[in-house]
Amino acid sequence: MWAWLEPVDRVLWELRWPLLLYFGGLLVCYLTIDSIRYWIHEWRQDKIEARFRKADLAAVDQMDRQEFLHYLTYLFQCAGFKVRPTPPARNYGVDLVLAHPISEERIAVQAHQGADPLKARPVEEVAAARALYQCTRAMVITTGDFTPEAREQAEEAGVTLVDRTKLQELMALTLGSVPMPEREPESEPEAEPEPAVSNG
Template sequence: MGLKILWPLWLLIFATVLIKILFHLWELRRLSKSGIKEIDQMDGLTFEKYLQSLFRNLGYRVERTAYIGDYGADLIVSKDGIRTVVQAKRYSGKVNIKAIQEVVASKAKYHCTEAMVVTNSYFTKPAIELAKANGVKLWDRDKLVNALLSIKKDTGLNDEINEIAVSEEQLADMDDNNACAICGKSVSEKVKQYCLSNPQRFGGKIYCYEHQKNK
C-alpha cells in the first residue's frame, strides 16, 4: 500500500533528474557549437580580433584602436548612428570594477555615446553595479554565446576565426621574446604584437614605446 502511494513521488524525482541531465547535455552541445571553448584558449589580442569579426558579422562598422595608449578601448563599433566604445576582456576569472572605470573614461576620448565591456567570463557584483549606474552595457559569457549562436550558421565567422588563429601563431613563431631590441625593456604582449604585425616599419623586431618613435 505504501509503495502505491509513493510511486508518483518516485516518478516525479526520476522525471526531474532526467530533465536536468537532458538540459546539461543540451547546454554542453550548445556551448560546443558556439566556439566558446576556443575563445577560452585565446590571448587578449586574438580575442580583440575575434570580436572585430563578430561585430562586423552582426552588422556593425568596426574600428580597431591603437595598440598603444588605447585608454581602455579596444574597438569602436557603430550601428544605426550609435557609436559605442568596446573593451574586450578575455579572462579566466571574473572581470572587476576597473574595466568599467576604464571604458567609461574612454567613451569621451573616442567621442562615443555608449560603452560596452565584452568578456568570455562573468562580472563581479561591484562591476555590474557600476556599469548599471553609468549605462555601460555588459556582455558576459552567456550573452557572448547567444551572439555567436545567432550568426554562426549564416556567416563565415568560423573561417575568419581560423585565419586569425593562424596569423597569431605565425606572429608568435617570429619572436617569443618580449624585450625591446634597443634597451631590453620588457614590453606588453599588445606592444609586441603591434611591432610584429608591422614588419616593414620594425623589421620583425620588438621596440618599446619610446624607441618606436625613432622608427
C-alpha cells in the same frame, strides 16, 4: 648650343625598345608579385574566417589576446557593425569602436579573457573613455563573469556588460543563423584620442 645632346638622343632612340621591354618587364613583375601577395592574404583570411565560424567558447578561450580581438571584430562585422580597432597602447581602455549600421551610433568596447570575474575598474575605464572616441555608448566583454560591484557600476554608468553567457548567445545568433556578409576592407586603426586639456 644643344648639339652635344644629339649623340645621347640617338643612343636613347636606338635603345627605346630594350628600355621599353625592361621597364615593362619590371611593371609586369611588380603587378604579378602584388597579385600573388593579395591572393595569399585572401587565402589566409578565408582560413581564419572559416576557423572563426566554427569556433565555440572553448576555442575562444584558447585564443591569445590579439586573436580574440580579431574574433570580436569578425563577430561584430557579421552582425552588421562597422568595427575599427584602437592603438594597442595608450587607448584609454578602449579596444574596439563599433558603429551601428543604421544609426551610426558609436560604441566603445573593452574586451577581456579569463575565468576570474571582472571588477569595476574596466567598467569605469570604458565609461570615462567613450567620449574621447566620440562614442555615446560603452560595452565591456569578457569570456568570464562580472562581480556584483562591476554590475552595479555598469548600471550607474550606462555601460553594457557582455559576460560568458551573453557572448555565447551573440556567437550563436550571429554566426549560427545569420548569412555571412561580404568581407569589408580592413579598417584603419582608430586615431589615438587627444586627452582633454584643462584651461584651469
